[in-house]
Amino acid sequence: MAEMESTIEKIARNTLEIVTVEELKEVLEKENKRAYIGFEPSGRIHLGHYLQIRKMIDLQEAGFEVVVLLADLHAYLNQKGTMEEIHQLAEYNRGVFEAMGLSAKYIYGSEFQLERDYVLDVYRIALKTTLKRARRSMELIAREEENPKVAEVIYPLMQVNDIKHLEVDVAVGGMEQRKIHMLAREILPSLGWKAPVCIHNPVLTGLEGKGKMSSSKDNFIAVDDHPDTIRSKIKKAYCPIGVVEGNPVLEMAKYFLEYPLTIKRPEKFGGDIYIESYEMLERLYLEKKIHPMDLKNTVAEEIVKILEPIRERIKNR
Numbered sequence: 001m002a003e004m005e006s007t008i009e010k011i012a013r014n015t016l017e018i019v020t021v022e023e024l025k026e027v028l029e030k031e032n033k034r035a036y037i038g039f040e041p042s043g044r045i046h047l048g049h050y051l052q053i054r055k056m057i058d059l060q061e062a063g064f065e066v067v068v069l070l071a072d073l074h075a076y077l078n079q080k081g082t083m084e085e086i087h088q089l090a091e092y093n094r095g096v097f098e099a100m101g102l103s104a105k106y107i108y109g110s111e112f113q114l115e116r117d118y119v120l121d122v123y124r125i126a127l128k129t130t131l132k133r134a135r136r137s138m139e140l141i142a143r144e145e146e147n148p149k150v151a152e153v154i155y156p157l158m159q160v161n162d163i164k165h166l167e168v169d170v171a172v173g174g175m176e177q178r179k180i181h182m183l184a185r186e187i188l189p190s191l192g193w194k195a196p197v198c199i200h201n202p203v204l205t206g207l208e209g210k211g212k213m214s215s216s217k218d219n220f221i222a223v224d225d226h227p228d229t230i231r232s233k234i235k236k237a238y239c240p241i242g243v244v245e246g247n248p249v250l251e252m253a254k255y256f257l258e259y260p261l262t263i264k265r266p267e268k269f270g271g272d273i274y275i276e277s278y279e280m281l282e283r284l285y286l287e288k289k290i291h292p293m294d295l296k297n298t299v300a301e302e303i304v305k306i307l308e309p310i311r312e313r314i315k316n317r
Helices: 003-014 021-028 046-059 070-079 083-099 116-128 131-137 151-165 173-190 229-235 248-253 280-285 294-315
Strands: 016-018 034-039 066-071 106-107 170-175 197-201 260-262 271-273
Touching: 003 046, 016 173, 021 197, 021 271, 034 046, 034 151, 046 066, 046 170, 066 070, 066 083, 070 083, 070 151, 083 106, 083 294, 116 151, 116 173, 131 151, 131 173, 151 173, 151 248, 170 173, 173 197, 229 280, 229 294, 248 280, 248 294, 260 294, 271 280
Parallel strands: 034 066, 034 170, 066 106, 170 197
Antiparallel strands: 016 197, 260 271
């Protein structure tokens, strides 16, 4: 029992929700269990991706077979380029994920999403899903357009179907995936597949303090950024004194830094501050006892150290 609780605690670390914890406990009892996450092949891999990959590593260490879906057809439907361009990016993404330390089964969507049985299941799901709900499930995922394409409503139906055809017990993603995952939990039992356990991770805020961190918005820290680039980006990041909500620098401190740690600052400004936990850091920042530049300098140096081995492995590939 204690071992189970320890495993659940590790899986739940840095997540926003698990739907549901009781179902996850049942899955953990299985000898063979599979968890998946899907990524549209996109531009440079950043801290937002790394947060997701770290959760997949947690699941792997908990005994799951991990599947990473290189969602080429999804990316095509979401207007991310030609199939050739998407495949080039997918191979780059895979290399970076491996450099992050994830040894997984990597599958292209096009390997199975064009098969007869898969397509028939998409049609079955379409008959069970209203147009309004399909559109709503894509609100945080699709490119913003005045005249959305039909592809927008095909995309979530395929994502629901992926869970069945990849035969997974657990689906992982950011909170922007939640509506699609809830659709999957509702519909898949009627297609002969169990409702998946869904694990939702935070979506990191962009460095400008609004929207999500995204390679298409140039508001990110790439995992292979040069240390000086990381320092420069964090120095310019949104980080008002005493403000916690929507503060990307504090988010990095929360999700990536190890505690205890020391905030280094000159003696004339009070000297170093020993921080026991993220909660203590947030409280002191809220009370304006830590200056934004001291926070930025500390976070930047810690992120540089965390990403150093990943950069080296990417460089040596």
